[in-house]
Amino acid sequence: MIRSMTAFASGERGTPWGVLGCELRSVNHRFLELGLRLSDELRALEPQLRERVSSRIQRGKLDLALRLRTPEGAVALTVNEPLLEQMGVLAQRLEPKFPGLRVEFSQLLQVPGVLQVPVADGEALQVQALELLDQVIDEFVLAREREGAKLAAAISERVDAVERIAGQVRGLIPAIREGQRAKLAARLADLPHPVDPGRAEQELVLWLQKLDVDEELDRLDSHIVEIRRVLGQREPVGRRLDFLLQEFNREANTLGSKSVDARTSAAAVELKVLIDQIREQVQNIE
Incomplete structure (x- = not known):
């Protein structure tokens, strides 16, 4: 069955780190040209993404978007208390040299390493992303065949x-x-x-x-x-x-x-x- 070069497919998948969303669309082109839009957490996947797409699709100008969306309020922020204690000890030691110096708590939170965001399991997230991509490619190929x-x-x-x-x-x-x-x-x-x-x-x-x-x-x-x-x-x-x-x-x-x-x-x-x-x-x- 012949395939059109114009098609669109999308899908989503829930993960412990947020919702993965994938969109794949294409228009006519003499050869295969793939453009990628990836979340920072998924940029390491680019070679594998290109390989998977090119193994199933031979022609067309394709745009692939793969993003991790984290709902508002879903991220549990933590404070690096040991680092704050070290900073407190240092402040007491330096206080004689800088009398009257005061630091706001909000300023402390801006110090690198004080405020910590949970990091996604990179390997597990990549596995989920590739499985979602395979699902979207299947739907994309079916759309092209229709x-x-x-x-x-x-x-x-x-x-x-x-x-x-x-x-x-x-x-x-x-x-x-x-x-x-x-x-x-x-x-x-x-x-x-x-x-x-x-x-x-x-x-x-x-x-x-x-x-x-x-x-x-x-x-x-x-x-x-x-x-x-x-x-x-x-x-x-x-x-x-x-x-x-x-x-x-x-x-x-x-x-x-x-x-x-x-x-x-x-x-x-x-x-x-x-x-x-x-x-x-x-x-x-x-």
Whole structure:
């Protein structure tokens, strides 16, 4: 099943140190580009996060946010009493040198090490974060596949239309050839001097060969078979589809340039419209 490059997934998980929140979103991009927004407690995880994402996702511009949110009032602050006692002893010893010096309690709390915040268990927190990321990636891939199914349906519908038009053109070719033969014969009949029939027939054959589009139609048929095969694959196929569309476009251009009939010219234009519509869809595929 093909995947879209546009998707979003998120999740949360409670931990003893707060709530872990993870968001993963992506838009179209030629390659894989991952941007990270991490809480300070999780920055050491960056290499592992990049590895896990790249192992599951091949294309797209991704933004991954992984944060630890601590509810207000949930943090139990503690005071380093031994350090305060040492500071008190030091203050008594220095008091004779600095008589009348007074320090507010709030100023003491600003001294590094006096006010202590519980530190999260880094290893345990990282395990929780990676498990949450795996869960979010699973949902993210499913979202890409659901959107990819819609893209595949839209592409298949237009490929069917391309096949119908190619079949119509193939059915017109015998009549167009006969019409060109009759038109040339009429022009030769209007010439003031007779033309050698053998030479006229030879020139007609050469002319019709230049206008022949059987080869282009055969290649178009083979491209249709290939694009349907590719749409059924599970691995990323965006680049492969983009290449196929270049081939589709080449055959449509050649068909238009060789056209000597309004019906095949209109068919060539319609083919190019359909191919452009398919390309718009393919730009969203991983």
